[in-house]
Amino acid sequence: MTTPPGSADVTNGAAATDESPDRFGDNYHGTMAKHLVWDWNGTLLDDFHAVVTASSDAVIALGGIGLDADTHRERFRRPLSAFYNELLGRELTAIEFDRLNDLFHNRYRDQLADCRLSAGAIEAIGTWRGTQSLLSMWRHDELVPLVTEHGLFDYFTRVDGLRDNADVGKHQYLVDHLAQLNIEPTDTVMIGDSADDAEAAEAAGASCVLVTGGTTSRRLLAATGFPVADSLLEAVRLAQPSTT
């Protein structure tokens, strides 16, 4: 991939495949970003177990074979129809896809009360020196009360979830989110747990830091070329502009 704007000193092709947490070396001084856009599911919210269970049960209900965490982390992608078509080995009809979506959301909601914030979430949010917002692919009308319930709403200058049912990636939502905030993509870094977060950031012209432990394997995250962190605190450190 080309080096994304705002991350010219982030990495190089060789570093992307290096498993060492210090792979960016002493010369790495973070991005130039003033604004941080957080992802929610699998990033600030530790809900991956609920996501896998809901996905697996929905696939089984449509006649497929259930999936485990490793399978999810290797195969998850957007649009979701492509992810599920591949798991089921056939192309779902629009009616089947809607049914699968409903099954997923109902099963996911059943487990939501047991989902906690990811380790270090509040501390990581508190460490960022610029402005912050939240952009999620979870439904907006359910996201806002959830973020509020977890005590995070007031940290963010804007919280956006999905307000439509379009089965697309995060890119246009990120563009719209930043436009509403009147913030330039080149002043922005995202922290997320999926390749879709990376693709959205790159397409919008923002930078990105990825975290493991969510929907996507370290291998696939590293393949995006963006830095990969194993904790939210490390992710903020990698995203933070240098003060030196």
Ligand SMILES: [Mg+2]
């Ligand atoms: Mg996510």
